[in-house]
Amino acid sequence: xxxxxxxxxxxxxxxxxxxxxxxxxxxxxxxxxxxxxxxxxxxxxxxxxxxxxxxxxxxxxxxxxxxxxxxxxxxxxxxxxxxxxxxxxxxxxxxxxxxxxxxxxx
Amino acid sequence: xxxxxxxxxxxxxxxxxxxxxxxxxxxxxxxxxxxxxxxxxxxxxxxxxxxxxxxxxxxxxxxxxxxxxxxxxxxxxxxxxxxxxxxxxxxxxxxxxxxxxxxxxxxxxxxxxxxxxxxxxxxxxxxxxxxxxxxxxxxxxxxxxxxxxxxxxxxxxxxxxxxxxxxxxxxxxxxxxxxxxxxxxxxxxxxxxxxxxxxxxxxxxxxxxxxxxxxxxxxxxxxxxxxxxxxxxxxxxxxxxxxxxxxxxxxxxxxxxxxxxxxxxxxxxxxxxxxxxxxxxxxxxxxxxxxxxxxxxxxxxxxxxxxxxxxxxxxxxxxxxxxxxxxxxxxxxx
Numbered sequence: 347x348x349x350x351x352x353x354x355x356x357x358x359x360x361x362x363x364x365x366x367x368x369x370x371x372x373x374x375x376x377x378x379x380x381x382x383x384x385x386x387x388x389x390x391x392x393x394x395x396x397x398x399x400x401x402x403x404x405x406x407x408x409x410x411x412x413x414x415x416x417x418x419x420x421x422x423x424x425x426x427x428x429x430x431x432x433x434x435x436x437x438x439x440x441x442x443x444x445x446x447x448x449x450x451x452x
Numbered sequence: 453x454x455x456x457x458x459x460x461x462x463x464x465x466x467x468x469x470x471x472x473x474x475x476x477x478x479x480x481x482x483x484x485x486x487x488x489x490x491x492x493x494x495x496x497x498x499x500x501x502x503x504x505x506x507x508x509x510x511x512x513x514x515x516x517x518x519x520x521x522x523x524x525x526x527x528x529x530x531x532x533x534x535x536x537x538x539x540x541x542x543x544x545x546x547x548x549x550x551x552x553x554x555x556x557x558x559x560x561x562x563x564x565x566x567x568x569x570x571x572x573x574x575x576x577x578x579x580x581x582x583x584x585x586x587x588x589x590x591x592x593x594x595x596x597x598x599x600x601x602x603x604x605x606x607x608x609x610x611x612x613x614x615x616x617x618x619x620x621x622x623x624x625x626x627x628x629x630x631x632x633x634x635x636x637x638x639x640x641x642x643x644x645x646x647x648x649x650x651x652x653x654x655x656x657x658x659x660x661x662x663x664x665x666x667x668x669x670x671x672x673x674x675x676x677x678x679x680x681x682x683x684x685x686x687x688x689x690x691x692x693x694x695x696x697x698x699x700x701x702x703x704x705x706x707x708x709x710x711x712x713x714x715x716x717x718x719x720x721x722x723x724x725x726x727x728x729x730x731x732x733x734x735x736x737x738x739x740x741x742x743x744x745x746x747x748x749x750x751x752x753x754x755x756x757x758x759x760x761x762x763x764x765x766x767x768x769x770x771x772x773x774x775x776x777x778x779x780x781x782x783x784x785x786x
Contacts, residue, residue, distance in 0.1 A: 369711075372689035382621050384570060384702075386493055386497060386570055386701075386702055387493070387497050388497055390501060392496055392497050392498050393497055393701070395701075407734070412639065415639050416612065416639040416640070419610070419611040419612045419634075419635065419639055419640075420576065420610075420698050421576070421698065422576060422577070422578030422579065422609075422610075422634075422696070422698045423579060424634070442505075450701060
């Protein structure tokens, strides 16, 4: 079981317990847990709707690929700890992380 | 003024296919889209990506699907108003509607079909103090006419392909071109990135990497920018124009103000015919909401077919609709 903490788009903090599954990405998983997730591109790392900030545990995550980094360029509010949830697999890398979903508007 | 049977708001795949279904029933269509090309998010966001769940196509590139749809609807000669966002929809006494765009194009129609996907694509705006006060007064999010930047001091902001391409294009005609980028490198097309770095080296572009614009100021028109840089602290830069280039993002926009019943950011519809709470207005594709809704292109195609059957009674109130197969009747062009 993977336990992580998510701050949603309204600023509410919740603990989330997930079953490890390399075949699904965190964006889809958050959507299935009723987190607001527009996902314009459906998980292709193209729209940045699932932009999130990793407030704790960034070093545990797999390095972002070029597609993800390029799309993050289009977010004017991207930070050094920005990631796209659709590019993160539900695996042990997420164990104990603190993640904040950002607003769509930026 | 444009007169048509059906005004389709949104020229994505579902809006385009609605022209076909309407055309089979002899209803003419006019499409309006805020983007400068048809295809919606398929053409704007992922034109090169393969789609695997279009019936009859084991795999088809998104742009190819749009090209095919354009070919399929060509016999029905749809009209297009592109690069314009529909701002208002008003009911006419005696039936029908008047649709008006932000650029004052007016379309009179008997039926409205909203196939707006996730809404209008609008530019992503960076968080900069004073930004909105200078929109249209030195700040723009598109380059429509490059000539207005001739011999002017122009600042571009962004690190993607569009920022790189416009920097290369505008540098020779501006009196001074500055490119402000948050990152330390560019991740856009390597050729363009190399060219920008070379032009910066030659003094044709002022390149501010690891920098962010924090504030803009002026007196009725943009005059200066405050930029936070990594190496030189906070600097002040005089400029006539700022063009933030951070891509587009969908917004529901004015649709929310048309008096239709909404569920979150989607339009509630009756699944019998995908009609909205206003008679004569239908909503199909990703923009609508009903129990069991699947946001799939194929669902939108199905919705377009049922919508057209019901729209017929608004366009031809005196006629009785008889269902016909294309295999029997073919496709009879207008």
